[in-house]
Structure formats: C-alpha cells, structure tokens
Amino acid sequence: MRTHTTGTRQEWLAARRELLEAEKELTRRSDELAQRRQALPWVRLDKEYRFETDEGSATLADLFKGRSQLLVYHFMFGPDYTAGCPSSSMIADGFNGFAVHLANHDVMLWAVSRAPLGKLQAYKQRMNWTFPWASSFHSDFNRDFNVWFTEQQQRVGDIEYNYQREAAFEWRPEQEGGGKRAEASFAAMCGTDTATFHRDRPGMSAFVSEGGAIYHTYSTYARGLDSIWGAYQWLDRAPKGRSETGIWWRRHDEYDKR
Structure with missing residues (x-):
C-alpha cells in the first residue's frame, strides 16, 4: 500500500530545487569541518x-x-x-x-x-x-x-570513549555480559560474550x-x-532511507542467497 506523498513532475522539481539548496549548504559546512579537522594541533x-x-x-x-x-x-x-x-x-x-x-x-x-x-x-x-x-x-x-579497555575499567566506570566518560558496565545475571541487545547479538556473532565484545x-x-x-x-x-x-x-539516498527496525546487516558471506 502506498503511504508516501505523490505529486506532479513540476511539484517534484520545485521541492528538489529547495532541497538542493539545503544539500549545498551541508556540503559547504562539511568542507568547513574538514578544514577544522586539518587545523587541529x-x-x-x-x-x-x-x-x-x-x-x-x-x-x-x-x-x-x-x-x-x-x-x-x-x-x-x-x-x-x-x-x-x-x-x-x-x-x-x-x-x-x-x-x-x-x-x-x-x-x-x-x-x-x-x-x-x-x-x-x-x-x-x-x-x-x-x-x-x-x-x-x-x-x-x-x-x-x-x-x-580492561575488564577492571568496565567494572568501575573508568572508560572514556568518544571523548566522554561512561558509566560502569552493567552485568546482568539473566544474560551473560549484559549490555544492549545489539551488542549481545554482535557478541554472539563474534563467538564471545557481551562484556568481552564491548571492551574493543x-x-x-x-x-x-x-x-x-x-x-x-x-x-x-x-x-x-x-x-x-x-x-x-547509499541508503540515505534510497527512497525508503535506512528503514531500520533492528540489526539487519551481516558479514557479506552470511546473507541468504537470493
């Protein structure tokens, strides 16, 4: 069932030109950020x-x-x-x-x-x-x-990642290693527990x-x-965008052959 707005070619073109101005501004801003990266000491x-x-x-x-x-x-x-x-x-x-x-x-x-x-x-x-x-x-x-980071750093909250301090890692009895559901899924895909996975x-x-x-x-x-x-x-330019409802990706040799 169609759920997205439709319109004429003329309406699309007008909206696209308006979006183009926003895209150009984003490009200019991105260029400025690149220069600031290169200017770091x-x-x-x-x-x-x-x-x-x-x-x-x-x-x-x-x-x-x-x-x-x-x-x-x-x-x-x-x-x-x-x-x-x-x-x-x-x-x-x-x-x-x-x-x-x-x-x-x-x-x-x-x-x-x-x-x-x-x-x-x-x-x-x-x-x-x-x-x-x-x-x-x-x-x-x-x-x-x-x-x-070490296990000790996890336990006492002595981890600074992405330029901010993290709280102590929460271990949960019902799920070895605890952590978020996505991390638990990835940990299993890597053959390890969530806590160990999360240290790298x-x-x-x-x-x-x-x-x-x-x-x-x-x-x-x-x-x-x-x-x-x-x-x-590429997904950000696809008609439905990222369309994510969970962990959808796999290693490239693990997808079902279709």
Whole structure:
C-alpha cells in the first residue's frame, strides 16, 4: 500500500530545487569541518608501537610505507573473538576499492586490531580483502588511542570513549555480559560474550610523518564513523532511507542467497 506523498513532475522539481539548496549548504559546512579537522594541533608521538604484519614486525613509522600520511581504522577484532565485528566488516568491505587510490595520493590506509595476526589473516582471506591489516596484540596502541579497555575499567566506570566518560558496565545475571541487545547479538556473532565484545571499540585515527617525527592529528569514534560507512551513504539516498527496525546487516558471506 502506498503511504508516501505523490505529486506532479513540476511539484517534484520545485521541492528538489529547495532541497538542493539545503544539500549545498551541508556540503559547504562539511568542507568547513574538514578544514577544522586539518587545523587541529598535531601531537608528537615519542612512544614506539610495534605491530605484526604480513611482512613481519613493523613500527608505526613502517606502516606509512614511504607516504607522509597514515589513516588507521580501528577494526573491532579482539583476541577472544572468533570472527571480526559485523559492523567493522561492513565498513571494511569498501576499503579494497579505494585503498589503492589513497596509496597513490600520499596516504596509507591500514586496519589495526588486537587479535593475533593469524586470526586476522584467516578472516581477511575469508572476506576476500586485500587492504593491509596489522595486529597490535603485543602493543599499547589500542589502549592509548581509546579503542580498548580492561575488564577492571568496565567494572568501575573508568572508560572514556568518544571523548566522554561512561558509566560502569552493567552485568546482568539473566544474560551473560549484559549490555544492549545489539551488542549481545554482535557478541554472539563474534563467538564471545557481551562484556568481552564491548571492551574493543571502533574508531579511526590519522597520523602524519614530518621531519623524522610522527604526529597524531585526528581520531573519531562511534557515529563519527558514519561518513566512512559506505552502505549508509547509499541508503540515505534510497527512497525508503535506512528503514531500520533492528540489526539487519551481516558479514557479506552470511546473507541468504537470493
């Protein structure tokens, strides 16, 4: 049954032109925000981080691979997971196509996760991904960039994520790990409990190499990742929008064949 307003071509065109002005204003505002991101002060990193990669042990400087800029996607894949987070996986599905373009524009894109390299390699093969992915299993990298927290931090409410303090995690006897329903569903999809799943978080961070030093320039988390979640950009332009009534997405090899 049709529930949406209909009209003539002339009525549609008038409304579309009005919407276009709002879209142009949003584009201008987005350009201004991009300039403000780039104007943030750089923070020099003097701590050495080590990662495990397909090519062996690497430093943060090595991840630049000769470029001056590095973008890191903090992929939710903890050591206790049996598979990567479905949301992080859906975002990462788009990396194959544009990582090569970034690499040829002085920007390296990496995914970084706490899971051991062997787990990442197996999952990467399953997902048919080619972008570089490093393990920070033996590093403080995830902790220092606020995408991993300890069980003790959960229990006492000592977590600051997305630039705000969180309340202590609530454990519920009737549901191991407690937490929100979506997190419980994703935890099960990753082969772990909600509390463990919730200790790793998504985000992205930007770095620059200049004058022999590395600087942290930007990080974003949670809904700040929407703009790099390619599927949602398309859904926002579909006739029915996101049309979400719950957790609808899966890893790309888990959908029913239709």
